[in-house]
Amino acid sequence: MKKFALLLAGGLAAIILLNTIGPMVGLLVSLAILYFIFKQFLKAESTGWKIGLIIIGLMVLSSTIHHLPALIGVGAAYVLWLVYKNWNQNKNTAAKNEPDPFVSFEKQWNELKKH
Numbered sequence: 190m191k192k193f194a195l196l197l198a199g200g201l202a203a204i205i206l207l208n209t210i211g212p213m214v215g216l217l218v219s220l221a222i223l224y225f226i227f228k229q230f231l232k233a234e235s236t237g238w239k240i241g242l243i244i245i246g247l248m249v250l251s252s253t254i255h256h257l258p259a260l261i262g263v264g265a266a267y268v269l270w271l272v273y274k275n276w277n278q279n280k281n282t283a284a285k286n287e288p289d290p291f292v293s294f295e296k297q298w299n300e301l302k303k304h
Contacts, residue, residue: 202265209261
């Protein structure tokens with residue numbers, strides 16, 4: 190039952206992630222452009238160039254705000270990662286519950302060496 194819930198959550202997160210790839214790319218590009226505008230603003234010495242960069246930065250900031258639904262896609266990617274992590278964790282705990290056949294062999298071998 191837990192595997193089914195993980196599969197359902199992972200499928201839903203994958204669908205949401207695929208639907209928000211475009212806005213995520215747009216958000217990434219907008220943030221990169223905004224970062225470079227900020228760096229240029231700090232380097233600029235003339236007041237006119239700083240005002241121009243502020244105007245351009247505000248336009249890019251409005252584009253960045255437009256792509257904020259991409260944060261839902263980031264959340265879906267995080268949920269998908271959690272599902273993947275829990276799916277593998279269940280496999281690891283199942284493997285750990287099985288007794289190791291070599292543990293008893295080592296005990297018996299040590300007993301045989303004593304006698």
